[in-house]
Amino acid sequence: MGEPLRRCTACGGWEYGGAPSCARCAALVDDIVEDAWREFLTRMLGTRPGVQGAGAGELDARGAGGHVPGAGSTGAAGDGRTAGDERAVAEMVAEEPDRHDWRVFDAALDRLTCDDCGDRLGRGLAGCPGCDLAHGFRYAAIETDRSGVPPGNEHAIRVNVSVVRRPHGISAPELLGRSLFLPFLLAGALPTTRQAQRMSALLKSGVTREEVAALVDAVSAEFSR
Ligand SMILES: [Zn+2]
Ligand SMILES: [Zn+2]
Known part of the structure; x- marks a missing residue:
């Protein structure tokens, strides 16, 4: 089932509906892909042998500790993962869109830089060849309707x-x-x-x-x- 409609405390409209001009709504929209990315990253890195302290339980505890919307999950989290690990996973996902959920794929592109324009991959101005190519790949990714x-x-x-x-x-x-x-x-x-x-x-x-x-x-x- 879907989520209930709630009013945004910043813009007064329905939550999410004020994006991109309302920063709070924009952060909520970012979280639609960021939440899926964190879950995916935990599955990918949390089960990898040799990564200390990246067990699912500890990551869950960190998530429950209060996430700032849109803050992303790179940086020194103290859970044994590095920005390099995350980038490697993002590069892998970006190369195989048809094997991943669109939310995970979109989040992966956000973590990569476009060689042509220097913006986040797929987020540069329309007309940038690198971004247009990556943007087109989005639609090869998997869409799964939620139940109900x-x-x-x-x-x-x-x-x-x-x-x-x-x-x-x-x-x-x-x-x-x-x-x-x-x-x-x-x-x-x-x-x-x-x-x-x-x-x-x-x-x-x-x-x-x-x-x-x-x-x-x-x-x-x-x-x-
Ligand atoms: Zn808002
Ligand atoms: Zn670009």
């Missing part, structure tokens, strides 16, 4: 998260629509094609952010769950 959500929900989450985290070249109305829809998708809803088209038309009619948010709330109440 309509089929295709995970794909919709992925597209919206991808757009919100890499908004270059996306029109303002589309970015607004995708960010405002994200909380409902995470809650387990999915618009029909007709509802999505109706929203798209409403967004293009160019009203204020508050009016658009109210429309998204109204339309989302009709989504299948």
Whole structure:
């Protein structure tokens, strides 16, 4: 099942929906991929022989100790893992997108630097060859619907998260629509094609952010769950 809708204490909209302009919502969106990465890294490095103190139990304890959203998991964590270990795992994942969950793949790209533009791989301006190539690979990664959500929900989450985290070249109305829809998708809803088209038309009619948010709330109440 999806997560319940909650108001963001920073922007007042639904949590996640204020990204990328609301820093708190943007950090929550980053956590969608970061949480999956931490879990994956624990599986990869926690079971590797010879790594002292990287047992799953200890990592779990660290996670429960209060994670700062968007802080990432590189750095001296004192658990025997190094930034080099993490980078090696990221490079491996980046080379085999079709073997990994999209959340893990997106997080791996964030840990690599583009040789062409120097930005995080896949996050540079549209038109950078290295980033465009890596960005295209994202869609080879695996999407698994959470239990109890309509089929295709995970794909919709992925597209919206991808757009919100890499908004270059996306029109303002589309970015607004995708960010405002994200909380409902995470809650387990999915618009029909007709509802999505109706929203798209409403967004293009160019009203204020508050009016658009109210429309998204109204339309989302009709989504299948
Ligand atoms: Zn917010
Ligand atoms: Zn680049």
